[in-house]
Amino acid sequence: MSSRPRVLSGIQPTGAGKHLGNYLGAVRYWASMQDENECFYFIADLHSLTITPDPAELRAQTRKLIAELLAMGVDPDRSALFLQSHLPEHAELGWVMSCLTGFGEASRMTQFKEKGGGNGGNVGLFNYPILQAADILLYQANRVPVGEDQRQHLELTRDLAQRFNHRYGATFTVPDPYVQKTAERIKDLQDPTAKMSTSKGGSGTLWVIEDDRATLKKVKSAVTDAGREVTYDVDTKPGISNLLTILSVVTGTAVPDLEVQFEGKGYGDFKAAVAEAVLGQFAPIRSRFAELVADPGYLDEVVKHGAARAREVASVTMAQVRDRVGLLPSS
Numbered sequence: 001m002s003s004r005p006r007v008l009s010g011i012q013p014t015g016a017g018k019h020l021g022n023y024l025g026a027v028r029y030w031a032s033m034q035d036e037n038e039c040f041y042f043i044a045d046l047h048s049l050t051i052t053p054d055p056a057e058l059r060a061q062t063r064k065l066i067a068e069l070l071a072m073g074v075d076p077d078r079s080a081l082f083l084q085s086h087l088p089e090h091a092e093l094g095w096v097m098s099c100l101t102g103f104g105e106a107s108r109m110t111q112f113k114e115k116g117g118g119n120g121g122n123v124g125l126f127n128y129p130i131l132q133a134a135d136i137l138l139y140q141a142n143r144v145p146v147g148e149d150q151r152q153h154l155e156l157t158r159d160l161a162q163r164f165n166h167r168y169g170a171t172f173t174v175p176d177p178y179v180q181k182t183a184e185r186i187k188d189l190q191d192p193t194a195k196m197s198t199s200k201g202g203s204g205t206l207w208v209i210e211d212d213r214a215t216l217k218k219v220k221s222a223v224t225d226a227g228r229e230v231t232y233d234v235d236t237k238p239g240i241s242n243l244l245t246i247l248s249v250v251t252g253t254a255v256p257d258l259e260v261q262f263e264g265k266g267y268g269d270f271k272a273a274v275a276e277a278v279l280g281q282f283a284p285i286r287s288r289f290a291e292l293v294a295d296p297g298y299l300d301e302v303v304k305h306g307a308a309r310a311r312e313v314a315s316v317t318m319a320q321v322r323d324r325v326g327l328l329p330s331s
């Protein structure tokens with residue numbers, strides 16, 4: 001069991017829920033990695049404090065996300081599913097790592113510059129990637145599935161692991177990023193040149209959990225392009241190309257094969273097929289989600305169990321770190 005590679009990933013609880021891009025580009029892979037790896041998956045609730053969400057909303061969104069992740073295929077019998085804030089080791093190792101991170105190094109993080117670099121930003125946004133490095137290193141993870149936007153944070157994580165190991169002796173596994181590009185490719189249905197996003201929401205975002213009718217309506221009213229051929233060309237036909245990507249990823253059929261399949265058919269038929277495929281994909285997830293949210297006691301139990309499993313690993317790493325850097329034991 002412990003000879004299997006260790007996989008770790010995190011996802012933030014902020015926003016109305018998870019969308020098609022999150023599912024196809026991230027959580028679906030989490031689920032598929034459970035057979036061959038020892039997986040640790042967590043909800044990055046500490047990270048989401050960087051946007052100072054309303055406390056009641058954060059609680060509700062965190063509970064919802066536990067159910068969404070389970071419904072999307074995270075299996076608590078095979079993987080540890082937990083909340084980051086249930087293990088103080090994350091923040092503790094984050095502090096140690098922040099003392100090894102250069103000010104300039106942290107300032108260069110693209111996401112920080114985009115989201116918090118200005119005067120209005122908080123220090124949490126500055127520390128964000130350092131806490132993320134701690135998340136990963138605590139579990140001695142070998143592989144970290146993330147989207148393209150997290151690549152730089154993974155590089156920082158590797159640098160910090162190597163720096164620590166060099167200064168204090170071999171302590172951390174240097175993790176390999178496992179970057180998926182699918183999420184980048186799923187675009188907003190109303191603005192197919194932009195990534196489908198949580199913050200944008202609106203009728204261009206397909207939530208994994210929403211009414212079937214809402215999904216149907218959004219797909220039917222997705223922007224299309226001039227002409228009437230169902231062909232892939234991101235530059236001249238971004239709308240149709242996006243729908244082709246979605247259909248291709250959902251059905252596992254290559255885009256050229258789909259083009260052949262829809263030759264001579266109009267946009268209407270094509271959109272109906274996309275809607276059907278997406279609804280088919282979501283159907284079991286939605287029904288499972290409905291069962292899960294009706295049982296909050298079970299959700300609490302899952303993350304409690306997950307935290308206990310996570311603690312077995314995190315406490316060992318943290319004890320070693322304290323010792324290596326020269327902190328005295330407490331007893």
Ligand code: TRP
Binds near residue numbers: 009044135144145150
């Ligand atoms: N920053 C990641 C994101 O927004 C979430 C995250 C936090 C994470 N800690 C992590 C991802 C550790 C992978 C590993 O997507």
